[in-house]
Amino acid sequence: MRGIxxxxxxxxxxLTFSALAVxxxxxxxxxxxGRDERGPDHWLTQASFQRFLAAGLSxxxxxxxxxxxxxxxxxLESVPAFAERDRGACIHCHSxxxxxxxxxxxxxxxxxxxxxxxxxxxxIGLDLDRDHQAxxxxxxxxxxxxxxxxxxxxxxxxxxxxxxxxxxxxxxPAGPSTLELxxxxxxxxxxxxxxxxxxxxxxxxxxxxxxxxxxxxGLSPAPGFGGPVxxxxxxxxxxxxxxxxxxxVQYLVTWGENQRWGQxxxxxxxxxxxxxxxxxxxxxxxxxxxFHAWWRLEVEPGSVVRVAFxxxxxxxxxxxxxxPE
Amino acid sequence: MNAALxxxxxxxxxxGLTWGQVQATDPAPEPTTSQTSPAVHWRTDLGAAxxxxxxxRRPLLAVFR
Numbered sequence: 001m002r003g004i005x006x007x008x009x010x011x012x013x014x015l016t017f018s019a020l021a022v023x024x025x026x027x028x029x030x031x032x033x034g035r036d037e038r039g040p041d042h043w044l045t046q047a048s049f050q051r052f053l054a055a056g057l058s059x060x061x062x063x064x065x066x067x068x069x070x071x072x073x074x075x076l077e078s079v080p081a082f083a084e085r086d087r088g089a090c091i092h093c094h095s096x097x098x099x100x101x102x103x104x105x106x107x108x109x110x111x112x113x114x115x116x117x118x119x120x121x122x123x124i125g126l127d128l129d130r131d132h133q134a135x136x137x138x139x140x141x142x143x144x145x146x147x148x149x150x151x152x153x154x155x156x157x158x159x160x161x162x163x164x165x166x167x168x169x170x171x172x173p174a175g176p177s178t179l180e181l182x183x184x185x186x187x188x189x190x191x192x193x194x195x196x197x198x199x200x201x202x203x204x205x206x207x208x209x210x211x212x213x214x215x216x217x218g219l220s221p222a223p224g225f226g227g228p229v230x231x232x233x234x235x236x237x238x239x240x241x242x243x244x245x246x247x248x249v250q251y252l253v254t255w256g257e258n259q260r261w262g263q264x265x266x267x268x269x270x271x272x273x274x275x276x277x278x279x280x281x282x283x284x285x286x287x288x289x290x291f292h293a294w295w296r297l298e299v300e301p302g303s304v305v306r307v308a309f310x311x312x313x314x315x316x317x318x319x320x321x322x323x324p325e
Numbered sequence: 326m327n328a329a330l331x332x333x334x335x336x337x338x339x340x341g342l343t344w345g346q347v348q349a350t351d352p353a354p355e356p357t358t359s360q361t362s363p364a365v366h367w368r369t370d371l372g373a374a375x376x377x378x379x380x381x382r383r384p385l386l387a388v389f390r
Contacts, residue, residue, distance in 0.1 A: 021384060
């Protein structure tokens with residue numbers, strides 16, 4: 001991302017793949033490549049990519065060129081929070097959000113709502129077909145989409161991909177909002193409009209939804225330790241049920257700019273090789289990423305977390321005093 | 326996402342698109358002649374792709390990976 005204007009090339013910078021179809025006047029016509037907690041390839045299919053390309057060409061033909069006043073270019077290497085760490089190496093996309101967050105925190109104008117970037121369609125109660133991403137395949141009961149009358153089989157107008165929808169959601173405020181979506185119902189010619197009433201905190205990700213994001217690593221508080229999840233044979237060796245979430249501590253972060261977290265964990269008694277099950281009150285983690293996201297999003301600075309670990313065939317606990325901010 | 330899918334995408338953009346691709350990791354191999362068509366102008370320099378799209382008034386497909 002070195003030299004790339006972040007005001008022009010805006011997309012979910014946590015992604016591993018992103019494509020933009022752009023008019024020569026700079027207008028982004030359609031977007032491709034979003035993801036959610038189901039995996040990096042969930043929205044990436046040959047059929048959907050073909051549809052995205054075709055939609056890009058159609059939108060290009062229909063677009064009336066504009067000459068809006070562009071924002072002044074913003075390159076990441078000019079952002080002080082990044083520049084002070086810049087060693088001149090390749091800048092990965094996922095470096096952008098943490099740097100912009102640090103910069104905003106330094107200015108004092110950052111809020112947690114800034115974390116909720118490019119919300120997945122599930123945040124408004126929709127799921128879309130993987131190949132035909134304007135086609136609604138599921139509507140969650142009681143969700144904003146359900147209350148607005150959207151149904152499986154409805155075809156969203158003006159959107160070619162799930163990423164197009166995520167970009168639309170990204171631009172909405174995190175508080176109560178109204179989203180208007182145009183759609184066609186099967187067997188009917190006319191275009192309908194759905195008005196979705198989005199409630200307070202509609203955008204907020206759960207830890208499980210946020211877990212895949214590489215930008216979570218810079219958030220605090222952090223546990224300061226981690227390791228690989230035990231597989232089925234390792235769980236058997238420990239006499240743990242096969243569906244148990246457990247990971248073996250392989251590292252404590254006792255070096256670098258985040259060493260305070262690992263040092264706090266070490267002081268509390270966390271050690272290499274320990275088998276961690278979660279906490280006294282939460283064990284249903286889906287992955288080690290989920291554990292790390294949960295700690296960063298849900299644990300309060302200055303609180304005490306009772307870390308649960310497996311010892312000699314029994315659950316035991318370590319009280320960890322979480323550092324204040 | 327694998328190179329095969331990108332190749333398919335390249336074949337489909339033989340309709341007048343200009344490519345620009347930015348890679349955050351190792352550079353991809355240059356496309357072979359079988360992967361391009363006369364209507365597709367492959368660039369690994371986003372700036373050059375933008376300049377060409379602006380000059381020719383053709384749409385730009387920007388891929389970040």
